[in-house]
Amino acid sequence: MELTFYIASAVAILSTLLMLTRMNVVHALLYLIVSLLGVAVVFYLLGAPFVAALEAIVYAGAIMVLFLFVVMMLNLGKHAADTEKQWLTPGIWIGPVLLASVLIIEVVYLSRGNTADSVAGAVGPKQVAIALFGPYLIGVELSSMLLLAGLVGAYHLGYRKAEKPEIQHDAHTHERRADASGDLVLAGTDQSARTP
């Protein structure tokens, strides 16, 4: 019980340390995900399984995918393919995989036994829900308004004005225009279809 807690917190701290020493954003994201999963295991050990599931789903799932999207959007240069090839070299994902496998072994070990139920300060999801929709109802409404404001703000900030689609010219348009002695030549028209 104590040992599992210390292992999970050691994994969390180690992966956070490795996160902030990475130079590459995607590697740091991998370690950050492992760190969040370690904190989720700590939550499970503390007798808060619902919060552990929320942490794994919302933090390690949704928010990290958001980060990944932005990293990929920023990296849309000509070097994108090369850097992607460089990221996928084996040895980079060894560290996160090792740390995450420690966490997986721990979760399997916990699910074999019933150590999480015997925690002294266990607070079940039912109590949390009663408290959430009882005295904290105004907080729920406020957080929903906050999420709506965040959605609208992110949409407004990330909005890019739609550029006018450029007219695509055929590669041989200029030659054909010279051939046709000034007549309008549409892109893509065949050479033989042109009237002399």
Place this chain on the structure above:
Amino acid sequence: MLAGILFSLGLISLLVRRNLIFVLMSLEVMLNAAGLAFVVAGSRWHQADGQVVFMFILAMAAAEVAVGLALVLQIYRRFKSLDVDELSEMRG
């Protein structure tokens, strides 16, 4: 203890790194550590309030990171850089 260590790691990372995405990630770490402290306190005193507050922190972090990443996109479009020091011309 763990929450304190994680929070200070996030703070150090926030101060040291000069990339905007790393700044946002260390903010995530710090918010996570604060939520961890709340959950630990709720578990210590057998109250559900800690987990409720953690959910509010979760929603706040989600909204914050959405707006922050949209700002990062705009900044990258304007300045073609994510270095915090190069953005210091934004004076009041």
